[in-house]
Amino acid sequence: METSGARLTPEQARSALADTEHVRASAAALSATPWPNWFFVTLTLYTAAIPITFGGLMADPDWLLPRSAWLAIMLPSTAVYLALFAVAGKAWRTKTGVALRFDVLPKRATVPLIVGLPVLLVGAAFVFRVTGRPVWLIAASLIGAAVSVGFHLAFVRLHRKTA
Secondary structure: OEEOOEEOOHHHHHHHHHHHHHHHHHHHHHHOOOOOHHHHHHHHHHHHHHHHHHHHHHOOOOOOOOHHHHHHHHHHHHHHHHHHHHHHHHHHHHHHOOOOOOOOOOHHHHHHHHHHHHHHHHHHHHHHHHHOOOHHHHHHHHHHHHHHHHHHHHHHHHHHHHO
16 A cells, blocks of 8 residues: 555554544444434334234223224324334435444344244244233233333443444
């Protein structure tokens, strides 16, 4: 590697590599920055609502609301959530110049989340269908909200640590 016709010393080369690694780490941390607060709240509420709404869809027809009402709640709320997700991602890209990414997060955290959260949120509805006990839906709702808050706080800590 040459600059202005002169060769870099080993120390200069190591320094340049360290700077490159620092830039990569900073870019990764920036792209893993927490959601905007308004979307964090939206995500947490949506996550908390999924088990109860899905449980209503899976329940006997006479549980609280008719199935068609549960479906009428779930479909528009999912559409609104997805639209807000797109808005949050675009706003973040506009603000920072990088997209929100999950691949920069530790796999030991994201893999259990990607596998476990859907099992928890949807599985509770199946257990409710079998047992008829809404405590499963309430527990899944509370755990889902706690996981959402926990991941948000982890994002915040990751961002602050590398900023």
